[in-house]
Amino acid sequence: MSNRERTRTRGRARDVVLGVERLLVGYGEPVCAPVTVDVARGEALCLVGANGAGKSTVLRALAGLLEPLGGTVRLHGEPVDERSVRFRREVACVFDEDAWFAELSVAEHLELVARGHGVRDVVAVVDAELEAQRLTGAVDQLPTSLSSGQKRRLLLAAALVRPRSLLLLDEPEQRLDPTGREALADRLLAERDAGTALVLATHDVVLLRRLATRAVVVDDTGGDGGTCRVVDADEAARIVSDPVR
Ligand SMILES: Nc1ncnc2c1ncn2[C@@H]1O[C@H](COP(=O)(O)OP(=O)(O)OP(=O)(O)O)[C@@H](O)[C@H]1O
Incomplete structure (x- = not known):
């Protein structure tokens, strides 16, 4: 969806994917x-x-x-349950965790993920994502032999070769070079505009400016009636560019 179309559809009913209500998180303490x-x-x-x-x-x-300390998280109106098949089918994550089978190549990993999620045209989907992530030269390599940036792109590819309505990403820009960051922004923009809901933690102002529709300022001040402030993309970009303001 272009920004112009987005403006035009403002005011119509939004198709809410993720609903978060007074979610309190922490490790014993918030x-x-x-x-x-x-x-x-x-x-x-x-x-x-x-x-x-x-x-x-x-x-x-x-x-x-992680079990919340309080509040609720709903996906398509249903409480989050990572054990349910529907939840796992709908939610793709790119977190800072390398979880690989050491003996499977890059292409085999992606094919395994796609098949496990019931993708029909596995080879075509995997080939397209290998191309998008510039991993075509590394298809036969084992994950342990990849550079850190290539490993990051493999994690991203694994999230994108499978069905999803919600994509959660933790600092996806990490370890990518400038070209890789541009490609990441392009890919995530296409994903957003195809209708996926995205939630991403980021320190990258370029990614934020290109992608964000809104942002949550995560801190402990409870600036918005006791909850973390929700701001527009411009305000978020100012905060990320000048965090001490
Ligand atoms: N497993 C854990 N057990 C206890 N405390 C933790 C654990 N993981 C993170 N923390 C603490 O929780 C707080 C929030 O950490 P978190 O990783 O969520 O921050 P962040 O905003 O993602 O930071 P960054 O921008 O550095 O990635 C920190 O004080 C951290 O030390």
């Missing part, structure tokens, strides 16, 4: 103020904030990997 926000199809919500503010912790709770 790490940040509660979060209240929703994310519709074709929207990209960025989580911004200082190192250690709690962005990854919020993402882990959204993915059902």
Whole structure:
């Protein structure tokens, strides 16, 4: 969806994918103020904030990997349950975790993920994503032999060769060179405009400016009636460019 189309559809009912209500996260103690926000199809919500503010912790709770201390998270109106097949089918994650089968090549990994999620045209889907992630020269390599940037692109490819209505990404720009960051922004923009709901933690102002439709400022001040502030993309870009303001 272009920005013009997005403006035109403003005011119509939004197709909410993720609903978050006073979500409180932490490890025994809260790490940040509660979060209240929703994310519709074709929207990209960025989580911004200082190192250690709690962005990854919020993402882990959204993915059902961390039990919240309070509040609710709903996917298509249903409570998050990472054990349910529907939840796992709908939610793709790119977190900072390398979970590879050491003996499977790059192409074999992607084919395994796509097949496991019931993708029909596995070879075509995997080939297209290898191309998009500039991994065609590494198809036969084992993950351990990849550079750190290539490993990151393989993680991204694994999230994009499978069905999803929600894509959760934790600093996807990490370890990518400038060309890789541009390609990442292009790919995520296409994903957003194809109707996926995106939530990503990022410190990258270029990615934020190109992609964000809104942002949550993750901190412990409870600036918005006791919850983390929800701001527009311009305000988020100003915060990321000048975090001490
Ligand atoms: N497994 C854990 N157990 C206890 N505390 C943790 C754990 N993981 C993170 N923390 C703490 O929770 C706080 C929030 O960490 P988190 O990784 O969510 O921050 P972040 O905003 O993603 O930071 P960054 O921008 O550096 O990635 C930090 O104080 C961190 O030390």
